[in-house]
Amino acid sequence: MTRLSRLALFSYGFRPFFLLAALFAAAVIPLWLAVWAGHAAIAGPFGPRDWHIHEMLFGYVPAVLTGFLFTAIPNWTGRMPRRGLPLVALSGLWLLARLAVAGVIALPAWAVMALDLSFLLAVAAIALIEIVAGRNWRNLAVIVPVGLMAAANATFHVEAMTRGAADIGIRAGFACTLFLILLIGGRIVPSFTRNWLSRQGPGALPAPFGRFDRLALLASAAVLTLWSFAPGLPGLSAAFAGLAGLHLVRLARWRGWRCGRAPILWTLHIAYLFLPLGFAALALGAPVAGLHLLGIGAIGGMTLAVMMRASMGHTGRPLQAGGLLTAAFLLLCAAAVTRAVLPDQGFGAIGGLALSGTLWTLAFTGFLLKVGPWLTLPSVARRQPSPAPPPRN
Structure with a gap:
């Protein structure tokens, strides 16, 4: 032991x-x-x-x-x-x-x-x-x-x-995972964003967790539960459209557009953006596109972004995504969009499914190349700022 x-x-x-x-x-x-x-x-x-x-x-x-x-x-x-x-x-x-x-x-x-x-x-x-x-x-x-x-x-x-x-197990699995992202993401995304923005000078900060967030979570729990057990229920499309609007507003309240210089932050915001996009696709009667926007973009994107940040923070690395990890996340986003908009077959010999799968695999390969060694090797000591020299007389 x-x-x-x-x-x-x-x-x-x-x-x-x-x-x-x-x-x-x-x-x-x-x-x-x-x-x-x-x-x-x-x-x-x-x-x-x-x-x-x-x-x-x-x-x-x-x-x-x-x-x-x-x-x-x-x-x-x-x-x-x-x-x-x-x-x-x-x-x-x-x-x-x-x-x-x-x-x-x-x-x-x-x-x-x-x-x-x-x-x-x-x-x-x-x-x-x-x-x-x-x-x-x-x-x-x-x-x-x-x-x-x-x-x-x-x-x-x-x-x-x-x-x-x-049947039910598929939708229930999606519902549980999506609600976890809505709940945990709704805590960590504005918190990390606020911490970073507060060091950048004056400007708008993310709204604190409040009644609007509770409303969005309660509405999401209700709609996802109904969808899990009664996907053909009348009015469910309108409910998903409402969810899409709620979570777009919730995301806008976190001021993600101010994080352009910090990929380690805007990756979290973009991953969350796939939630309202997926809900909108379900509202429009496009379940394959909707589930892949949610599955690849929201679930895959948020888990990849969280693994990147947590691995950096807990192994002593600076909280900077760098080129390879930023590219890995963008490849994952491309995988979600490709799977949602392209037909399974029809891009010559390569269809949307194969192209999306290839982009997904490249994204996680990039993560493994960069972060894999961090996970298997001891943490590094964070560099402390050098003390200021004593004043000269």
């Missing part, structure tokens, strides 16, 4: 799980493209479409969420972070679940479900223990979305076993 704790990779929660998430994101989409083109096959409990959706919602996202939570909780509670053997065990559990879902490990469908669900349940249990031990009661609510993700995942598995394909 002591030796494992000394390894940089298992010294903090964000390290193994951000690395696993990025490696998975860079590898699984090329595999999906091969499956879609008929060059490969998946032998697990899901059909090709469901496997692709499941692994992005319940494979990639939980890895990023775990890295985020296991890094934030020690800050909330003042306790030492989980390190060493617990992180090794959780990482192994996540990997085993991915292999089982892909059919690499041959298990009956119910066993795959049990293995897959055990990861999120273990994460929720550890988070609960840490928050209770630290008496950090106000953040106890973070357990709820993790539990809802597990419930959506269970629904996905049960539908696949009983009906042959998932």
